[in-house]
Structures are given as structure tokens and as C-alpha cells.
Amino acid sequence: MTGRIVLLIGAGVSAESGLGTFRDKGGLWDQYDLAEVATPEGFARNPALVHDFYNARRANALDATPNAAHEALARLEQGWPGEVLLVTQNVDDLHERAGSSRLIHMHGVLTGALCAACGHRWPAPRVMTVTDSCPGCGASATRPDIVWFGEMPYRMEAIYEAVAQADLFVSIGTSGEVYPAAGLVEEARIARAETLEINLEPSSRPGVFDQVIAGPASEVVPLWVEKMLAGEIQI
Ligand code: OAD
Numbered sequence: 001m002t003g004r005i006v007l008l009i010g011a012g013v014s015a016e017s018g019l020g021t022f023r024d025k026g027g028l029w030d031q032y033d034l035a036e037v038a039t040p041e042g043f044a045r046n047p048a049l050v051h052d053f054y055n056a057r058r059a060n061a062l063d064a065t066p067n068a069a070h071e072a073l074a075r076l077e078q079g080w081p082g083e084v085l086l087v088t089q090n091v092d093d094l095h096e097r098a099g100s101s102r103l104i105h106m107h108g109v110l111t112g113a114l115c116a117a118c119g120h121r122w123p124a125p126r127v128m129t130v131t132d133s134c135p136g137c138g139a140s141a142t143r144p145d146i147v148w149f150g151e152m153p154y155r156m157e158a159i160y161e162a163v164a165q166a167d168l169f170v171s172i173g174t175s176g177e178v179y180p181a182a183g184l185v186e187e188a189r190i191a192r193a194e195t196l197e198i199n200l201e202p203s204s205r206p207g208v209f210d211q212v213i214a215g216p217a218s219e220v221v222p223l224w225v226e227k228m229l230a231g232e233i234q235i
């Protein structure tokens, strides 16, 4: 019962904590124009609108609590004798609050602020505004530390390296529509890792994963983790 596990996490894992997903019916990208709130061009056009959007996301995330899926993944990290790495597309901090520590936030974090002028990073206040100034250089060019469309996700080299060494790659609660995250399963297959998808419903990419478990994350992830820790699943 050893082996290296890399898990790619998406919005479905936080859905049952009350955080909206993006592409499900009624999801965030039905309510908001992605081009206006999640691109550098949108931020340049209307920074106040973008801050409002992420202030609302931040308030939701701060008020939310980890669900049984987050807690189970923390137990996996603590109990698994091999390496476990969570690569999350989510910008909330529910994995940290559940106790996970081996975690890469490839799309950034709501708890962070970033200066577009000098690159300085600091903890975001609960409400960010266009007039905030950077504690490093003083410029009023502060933005949420979130990766927008058209920008390179964080720590891709470390992510590719981990996937290249993985024995098991698990994708949980993601639609697999946003690259480069969506391409990691192919990298895992090249590395001859086993691949498993856990999602409310199997993704639109049938046949890409070796195995699929369908169901709500808060129910199926704890069951899968218990089986892994009991040695009932060999990798
Ligand atoms: P999506 O909204 O695209 O997909 C969410 C997935 O979670 C869907 O496949 C749902 O079927 C599934 N799902 C919903 N509820 C679930 C539940 N209770 N249990 C298990 N699965 C559930 O979200 P992501 O794939 O995370 O990027 O989106 C990827 C990126 O697109 C995000 O990181 C964000 C977004 O635009 C940026 O903003 C840069």
C-alpha cells in the first residue's frame, strides 16, 4: 500500500460547502460574463466590477466550512504511506482548513492580494477596492491573487513533475474544460499512472480515465478514501 497519488481538484469538491461551480446550470459563468470578471482585459476595463466579483467569492469562501470530501482528502494525506499531492483549481482555502498541507493552488487564492505593478503579494483584506495601495511599492494596482484566463497557472513545472512520477492520478469534481489542468490526465497516462475520475456525473470525455466513480463528492470521496486506507484498492 504505497505509491504516489496526485489529485486534481475542481469546483465540484466545494459545491456542497455552498460555493457555486462555474459551468453547471445556474453556475457562476451563467451569472457573470467570464470575459468581464476573469481576464486581465476585463480588469483593465472595469477593476471595480472585478473586485466586486472576487469580494463576493471571498465572502462566500470565508463563511463556508469544509465538507466531508475535504476532510476525507486530509485523512488520505495523513494516513497514506506514500506521497499525496492535491493540485487544486479552487481558489478557496477549504482544503487547508480541513487539514491538508501538500497542496498547490494552480489558479491562485482568494486570500491573497497581488500588486500588478511590482509583483508583491500579501494577505487580501476581506474587501478589496481599486484604491487599495501596495504595501511594497505604494502603487494602486492591487488585484486578487487569482489566475485569469489568458494567464499561466501557478507552479506548472512542479505539477508536471509530480504527475510524471504519479502512480495514481485522480480527478475530482472538475468538468475538465479548462487547460492546462484538463490536460494533466493525458500526462498521467503517458507516465503510466492509473487514472480515476470522481464526479457528480462522468465527464464529457468518456474513455479518458481508467475508472470512473459517479456521485456527490461528500459521499463518494470518503468511501473511496476509506477503501484506499484499508488497502482494499491496490495501486
Ligand atoms: P466546473 O464548474 O467547470 O465543473 C464542476 C464539475 O463538478 C462538473 O463536472 C460537475 O458535474 C461537478 N460537480 C458539481 N457538483 C458536484 C458534487 N457535489 N460532487 C462532485 N462533483 C460535482 O468547475 P471546474 O472544473 O473547477 O478557473 O472549473 C475549472 C476552472 O474554470 C476554475 O478553476 C475556474 C473556472 O473558470 C478560473 O477562474 C481561472
Ligand code: ZN
Pocket: 115, 116, 117, 118, 119, 120, 134, 135, 136, 137, 138, 139
Ligand atoms: Zn507593488
